[in-house]
Amino acid sequence: xxxxxxxxxxxxxxxxxxxxxxxxxxxxxxxxxxxxxxxxxxxxxxxxxxxxxxxxxxxxxxxxxxxxxxxxxxxxxxxxxxxxxxxxxxxxxxxxxxxxxxxxxxxxxxxxxxxxxxxxxxxxxxxxxxxxxxxxxxxxxxxxxxxxxxxxxxxxxxxxxxxxxxxxxxxxxxxxxx
Numbered sequence: 001x002x003x004x005x006x007x008x009x010x011x012x013x014x015x016x017x018x019x020x021x022x023x024x025x026x027x028x029x030x031x032x033x034x035x036x037x038x039x040x041x042x043x044x045x046x047x048x049x050x051x052x053x054x055x056x057x058x059x060x061x062x063x064x065x066x067x068x069x070x071x072x073x074x075x076x077x078x079x080x081x082x083x084x085x086x087x088x089x090x091x092x093x094x095x096x097x098x099x100x101x102x103x104x105x106x107x108x109x110x111x112x113x114x115x116x117x118x119x120x121x122x123x124x125x126x127x128x129x130x131x132x133x134x135x136x137x138x139x140x141x142x143x144x145x146x147x148x149x150x151x152x153x154x155x156x157x158x159x160x161x162x163x164x165x166x167x168x169x170x171x172x173x174x175x176x177x178x
Contacts, residue, residue, distance in 0.1 A: 003054070003089035005046050010103065014086070017107035018043060020153075025115040028149045039122030040067070040081045043111065046088035053085040059094065060110050061085045062117050064128050082121065084114040098164055105157040109165065113146045 006014070025031070046054065053063050063083040091110070095101055117138075120126040126138045143165065150158055 003046055004092045006088045006092070010088070010092075011045065013103045014043075014045070014107050014111075017104055018111050021108055021111035021115055024149050024153075025112055025119065028145075029119055031119070035119075035122075038079075039118055040079060041084060041115075041118045042081075043084040043086065043114075045086045049085050053083065055085075055087050055090065057090060058087055059090050060087055060114050062114055062121075062128075064121070080122065082118045084111070084118070086110070094164070094168075100160050101164055102157045102160075105155055105161045106164075108150065108153075109146060109158065109161045112149055113142060116142045116145050116149070 026036075029035075044053075053061070055061055061084075063085055065081040065083065066078060067081045068078050091106065094106070095103060117126070120138070120142070121128050126141075127134065130138065147162060
């Protein structure tokens, strides 16, 4: 399929939102840099995604991979690696259909939300492999945590993003175990 991709200006906003989201999430959970070395993750836009990481409806999804250090065979060398898969085409569509949404606050919400999932998975506060009911409960929990994390920003635009999310995406969680 031919999907719409972000332009360089979109990616600048994404980069800015990622820096803020990482800092806000780290502060909220009181994470050290050492935590992020254990909870490895990456953020990719549509152009870097594999076909199975592309969603027709999610704004982003978390994929989980198992990695191993080179030339190591011990189980202790294995680690989980999370990929936050940004769905350019769905985000651009959301911006087109909802003109009161702004790109930076939308990115900020999406990245913070997905980082909360990564933190919760890596700290074993939530299971990646879960039933649909458990995933929906976790999605509600993560939505509330995301709001708490972003509340200190006092942004006038974030409530619109939160309303949009509640109206359109609540319960629409996607995990991809690849």
